[in-house]
Amino acid sequence: MTPPDTDIQILAQLRDPATREQGFRTLTKRYGRRLYWHIRRIVVSHDNAEDALQETFIGIWSHLDHFRGDAGALQAWAYRIATREALQVLRRQTHLLQSIDSLSETLAEKLEAETSLNADRAATTFHHALLKLSTQQRIVFNLRYFDELTYQQIADITGKSVCTLKTNYHYATQRIRQYLKDHAT
């Protein structure tokens, strides 16, 4: 049987108990890398990214029966679960009443510790700039810039309005540009 290459086919497999496991394997193969990098860009730590990805897959598999959307909503649904799991990881690193936005320095240290020795210095500086954004701005920026999702798709993932997302993205790019200017070598 030819493996499905569209979300419509994947969804059809997921909805049939006989082919559910195969459909899930195809889903994770199709979106796994994107979900991993999306999570990694939020949590920074490799170990945390692995854990969050595992939780994401468990969440998707456990809640397949609850997914009521069409094939077009499948990607957003997977990203939503991944985002939630990544944010859970950050919340576990905070004290009661402490905002996850206050983790910026901690995440910057992790970034420095886990950066490849061969990494492009410009890319590293750029990722440091991203960590200066608020968590929401960072997520929106990542989804738009790295994942190249439309604002409507990002709205489906985050639950925010398109206008809010455009504002987030605009301010994020301004702050990144300023950071890069201040840290230009």
Next chain:
Amino acid sequence: MKDTHQFPKTQPYIETEQYLDQLIASATERAIHQPKTAQHTAHRRLHRIAWAAAAAIILLIAGWGWHRLGSPSDPPAEQIVQSVSTQQGPLDTFLDGISDEEAAHIDCYKVDNIPQY
């Protein structure tokens, strides 16, 4: 996105594509064969404990504040003072028995029959 074309898109991390494919495959199989409720139950339990602890702390603080400010059923402070001041001990009885004129001439060091109280 034309205003951000100069930003780099490479990730500064070390994961290779092969590593990621293996990670994804093993995470997929683990998710399929994971007992359906175990990990989620553990997480939800932790959440519940955390929220219960937060609620307990808030209740403690609220209770302490309530106690300090006094509950509505407590009588006003003046009534409490008044009720204490109307309690008559042996010393009060003795002192009440001294007239103002006599009190003007009493040298405390000479008074040696004050009842124990």
